[in-house]
Amino acid sequence: MGDSINYADELRPLLEANGASMVGYADLRDTPPSNRANCATGISIAVALNPQVINGIQDGPTPAYYEEYNRANSLLDKLGHLVARYLTEHGERAEWLPATESFIDAETLSTPLPHKTTATRAGLGWIGKCALLVTREYGSAVRITTVLTDAAIATGQPVNTSLCGDCTACVDACPGQASSGQNWEIALHRDSFFDAFACQLAARKLARANIGVDNSICGKCIVVCPWTKKYLERALSLSK
Numbered sequence: 001m002g003d004s005i006n007y008a009d010e011l012r013p014l015l016e017a018n019g020a021s022m023v024g025y026a027d028l029r030d031t032p033p034s035n036r037a038n039c040a041t042g043i044s045i046a047v048a049l050n051p052q053v054i055n056g057i058q059d060g061p062t063p064a065y066y067e068e069y070n071r072a073n074s075l076l077d078k079l080g081h082l083v084a085r086y087l088t089e090h091g092e093r094a095e096w097l098p099a100t101e102s103f104i105d106a107e108t109l110s111t112p113l114p115h116k117t118t119a120t121r122a123g124l125g126w127i128g129k130c131a132l133l134v135t136r137e138y139g140s141a142v143r144i145t146t147v148l149t150d151a152a153i154a155t156g157q158p159v160n161t162s163l164c165g166d167c168t169a170c171v172d173a174c175p176g177q178a179s180s181g182q183n184w185e186i187a188l189h190r191d192s193f194f195d196a197f198a199c200q201l202a203a204r205k206l207a208r209a210n211i212g213v214d215n216s217i218c219g220k221c222i223v224v225c226p227w228t229k230k231y232l233e234r235a236l237s238l239s240k
Contacts, residue, residue, distance in 0.1 A: 007087075007151055007153045008025060008153050008154050010086075011023065011043065014082070014083075015045060015083065019047060019075050019078075020045050020047060021046050021047050021048035021137070021138065021142065022044075022135065022138075022142070023046075024043075024119065024156045025122055025155045026041065026042040026118045026155055027121060027155040028117075028121060031113065031117065032112075034112070035112040036113055037095045039093065039095065039149055039150050041149050041151065041152075042118035042122065042148055043083055043118075043148075043153070044118045044121075044122040044124055044144060044145075044146055045076060045079050045080065045083070045145050045146070046119065046133075047076055047143050048137075048141060049068055049069075049072055049138075050068050051141070051232045053065050054219070054232060055232050057219040057222070057223050058220070058224075059220075060207075060210045061211050061219050065217070065219055066215075069217055072099075072143040073099045073143060076099035076145040077099060077145070079145065080096035080097070080099070080146075080147055081096060083096070083147045084096040084147055087147075087149050092149055092151040093149060093150045094151070096145070096147045097111075097113065097115065097145060097147070097148065098145070099144065109196040109197060110190070110196070113148075115144040115145055116132075116133045116144070118144075118146045119144050120133070120159045120160070121156075121158045121159075122155065122156045123156035123157045123158060123159055124156075124159075125159060126159045126161065126163055127184035127190075128164055128184070128225065129162075129164055129168070129180075129181055129184070129193070130170040130171065131178075131184075131190050131194040131196070132170075132222065134162075134163070134225060134227050135227070136227065138227075138231045139222070139226070139228025139230065140222045141232075158186075160185060160186040161184075161185045162183040162184045164183055165183070167226060169225060169226060170221035170225055173220045173221055173224045174202070174220065174221055175202040175205075175220060176195070176198040176200075176203070177202075178195045178196070178198040178199040178202070179194050180193045181193075199216070199218075200216045203216040203217060203218035204216045
């Protein structure tokens, strides 16, 4: 079994070489043990979405966005398996949580341990007013997954409060009017500031109308986020 510094040093370049955009390590011991498979540490892995595709979804999802959404999920699946296999081969326990919506509780539209919880505790970002992870590097134009482990890994500094301030860009853009506009903080339950059911209904209607799929995929709150816009400006200017 390796030490914490070696795991952190080896996993990050391994993941980045295989397509990860961000990697963080979270201390999850303040969450219920049953929600984290009795593991103390969560590895948060983020994949940035293609900036050109994101730049084209001001009016909602496009076929290119749907394809990009699925590409990112598929890549996250591979990265999750990669980390879990690496850790188990080194004698550690590891459990990967899929990036897709396959294990969401239909009655609550939630999971025992949201990927966003691991990401904020790993220091990758905070929760925006539309309940998406927001990062300094990519805004909310990311998809994320989680690997749970008992391996000794040095963890990051948690982010416990929102940096959204008075911004209401995502609130105003939401076709389902799902957000109350309240800023997130660590003790605030999602349902007290965001209506996931209103989001799901509006997103599904928009996806049916725009791209003919029966999925809850929208993206309007992503593209209007100022932090996302900074990412798009940087990325698109470099591609010219």
